[in-house]
């Protein structure tokens with residue numbers, strides 16, 4: 001393998017795969033310079049370094065060049081998702097830094113805090129957030145206020161309007177939250193599916209900042225407690241209000257942050273292979289070579305208009321399959337803030353004109 005790398009690999013951006021003798025993809029990596037990166041793997045110390053252990057297990061290495069480091073990052077992400085190589089922990093390590101609120105699929109959807117996407121394609125995610133512990137505390141208040149369940153996902157659910165033999169429905173709930181009025185009790189057929197779904201809808205509305213009932217109910221209870229001179233209870237209710245307000249504020253900030261990852265991004269590529277990425281809400285929705293003439297510009301304009309013109313869902317939610325790309329783009333622009341100078345808002349013509357003038361300048365300079 002080393003001889004092949006020394007003979008053939010060039011120092012250009014790209015991705016590479018280490019393959020086991022039976023063809024299993026052991027590891028996918030990306031780099032600004034394929035040759036240097038691969039040679040680094042071969043210099044690693046066995047068995048202390050993971051790199052050296054991978055090389056010892058691998059039977060071959062293959063690589064593909066990319067026009068830029070950014071393109072290599074995107075391709076690496078897609079290849080890791082496709083092959084799920086054993087040695088790739090980078091995505092997991094990235095994801096561990098962030099907390100998400102996961103809204104699980106029916107029956108009886110549950111809102112809870114997770115690290116990164118959990119591979120559940122039916123779930124919706126809200127995030128990324130810092131501070132999983134505070135997030136979980138705030139979410140507990142929301143679940144309590146709306147009566148949503150927070151038990152383990154494999155707890156059997158039985159709705160009051162579900163057709164099951166009554167003997168199959170447990171008489172006692174799985175936890176005390178139903179007894180103390182903090183859960184509607186979908187585990188003991190104490191609520192209908194539509195009533196429960198309505199509470200889930202209210203939770204989403206609350207998170208989207210369009211519904212304040214959980215906070216106003218607590219605030220009224222807090223004022224009533226104060227009037228009755230029950231100061232301890234009033235203080236505890238005030239803490240709940242503060243946690244819920246902070247959750248809602250975090251969501252407002254999150255929506256702004258995700259929404260701000262909406263622009264066209266032009267990346268200078270190797271040997272003039274410049275690319276334009278149309279990014280909306282932290283996901284690349286369209287990618288094409290930078291336009292070099294009026295016809296290509298018109299095509300790009302149409303694609304950009306299509307991406308920015310489409311109606312989107314509630315902006316706090318991120319589908320499971322978009323979580324990793326959102327994290328990648330957020331960390332890319334955080335690590336390379338100057339790259340934001342290469343972005344333009346949904347002003348299609350500006351970007352296309354910039355791309356064309358760059359191509360013209362290059363052509364003039366020969």
Ligand code: SF4
Pocket residue numbers: 148149150151152155173174175176177178179183184185186187188
């Ligand atoms: S009362 Fe039942 S549904 Fe509600 S959290 Fe407890 S076990 Fe889950």
